[in-house]
Amino acid sequence: MTTDRRKFLIGAAAAAPAAALAKPAIAQSTIRWRLQTYAGPALAEHVIKPAIDSFNMIAGDRMQIELFFADQLVPTGELFQAMQRGTIDAVQSDDDSMASPTEVTVFGGYFPFGCRYSLDVPVLFERYGLKEIWEAEYEKVGVKHISAGAWDPCHFATKEPIRSLADLQGKRVFTFPTAGRFMSQFGVVPVTLPWEDVEVALQTGELDGIAWSGITEDYTVGWADVTNYFLTNNISGAWIGHFFANMERWNEVPEDLQELLKLAFAQSHYYRQYWYWGGEAYLRVNGDKLELTSIPDAEWDTVEEKARTFWDEIAQESETKAKVVEIFKKYNEDMQKAGRPYRYGQT
Numbered sequence: 001m002t003t004d005r006r007k008f009l010i011g012a013a014a015a016a017p018a019a020a021l022a023k024p025a026i027a028q029s030t031i032r033w034r035l036q037t038y039a040g041p042a043l044a045e046h047v048i049k050p051a052i053d054s055f056n057m058i059a060g061d062r063m064q065i066e067l068f069f070a071d072q073l074v075p076t077g078e079l080f081q082a083m084q085r086g087t088i089d090a091v092q093s094d095d096d097s098m099a100s101p102t103e104v105t106v107f108g109g110y111f112p113f114g115c116r117y118s119l120d121v122p123v124l125f126e127r128y129g130l131k132e133i134w135e136a137e138y139e140k141v142g143v144k145h146i147s148a149g150a151w152d153p154c155h156f157a158t159k160e161p162i163r164s165l166a167d168l169q170g171k172r173v174f175t176f177p178t179a180g181r182f183m184s185q186f187g188v189v190p191v192t193l194p195w196e197d198v199e200v201a202l203q204t205g206e207l208d209g210i211a212w213s214g215i216t217e218d219y220t221v222g223w224a225d226v227t228n229y230f231l232t233n234n235i236s237g238a239w240i241g242h243f244f245a246n247m248e249r250w251n252e253v254p255e256d257l258q259e260l261l262k263l264a265f266a267q268s269h270y271y272r273q274y275w276y277w278g279g280e281a282y283l284r285v286n287g288d289k290l291e292l293t294s295i296p297d298a299e300w301d302t303v304e305e306k307a308r309t310f311w312d313e314i315a316q317e318s319e320t321k322a323k324v325v326e327i328f329k330k331y332n333e334d335m336q337k338a339g340r341p342y343r344y345g346q347t
Helices: 001-019 039-046 049-062 076-084 120-127 130-139 177-186 195-204 215-221 245-253 255-286 297-315 318-338
Strands: 030-038 061-070 092-093 142-150 154-158 174-175 187-192 209-213 229-236 240-246 292-293
Touching: 039 049, 039 215, 039 255, 049 061, 049 255, 076 092, 076 142, 076 209, 076 240, 120 142, 120 318, 130 142, 130 318, 142 245, 142 255, 154 174, 154 215, 174 177, 177 187, 177 209, 177 229, 177 297, 195 209, 209 215, 215 255, 240 245, 297 318
Parallel strands: 030 061, 030 092, 174 187, 174 209, 229 292
Antiparallel strands: 092 240, 142 240, 154 209, 154 229
């Protein structure tokens, strides 16, 4: 019995250091998120997958994000509700497409002529106050607004050429809710479809065109293969897109991993800045699938003038919307006064 007792004590003493160094069970469990993007698989390879892959590699067994593409878990129009309920943990989208029930929804995606260049978006959020407004609006509905970024411009890609406003009459176009609401006054018929059905709808004639992206995206996702013309005039120079998360799930993430998420998403925004900016120019010059068309400046100026009327109509809808519209006005006035290269001609 003395020998057995001695062996037990020696064994326990040897095991003690290892036990002291072992991680608590709670620290060994991996935080798992499901994130759905607005983008289909081909586009996601650029606009979100590299950021998620990078985050997962660095976070390791502390946290992993499973990525889902457009409409894979829920339809894009239900993204907000699914995130708010906690069905999914995070979303990459614009406010407009995911039907956000906030006062800023109309400004997400393509707010007509609000931005001329991609750099306008981060400046508006970081230096003109939009960041604080978005954070406050989403906090009210239990969602964390993580960050905003500038994505591609909004151009028409069509099966028939557009060389005047009259050519837009009756065209059935896949576009964003706010862009469609604005362009309907020029005869455009906005059509809502699941993202993955757009290519087939263009082939069957259900759609006459799209006003969803720039030329880079048209080539990347295959839309350049089922349309013939690209209109160089754009509705907006940059899409305003965001990363969001369910607030409870966000608060469960340790502070250092929250910071890592912000950095990964910021890298995604940065990538898109040069991928789109360079891609738009390169494909206009070297692309061989879409013929470029333009509406004369004098005629297109009337569209920009209508946008200012549209802004005023939006501003009348609520105090928050009025505040955001004033920021857009102030920003564009400042850019116009600054002159080239910030602005020139009609704004």
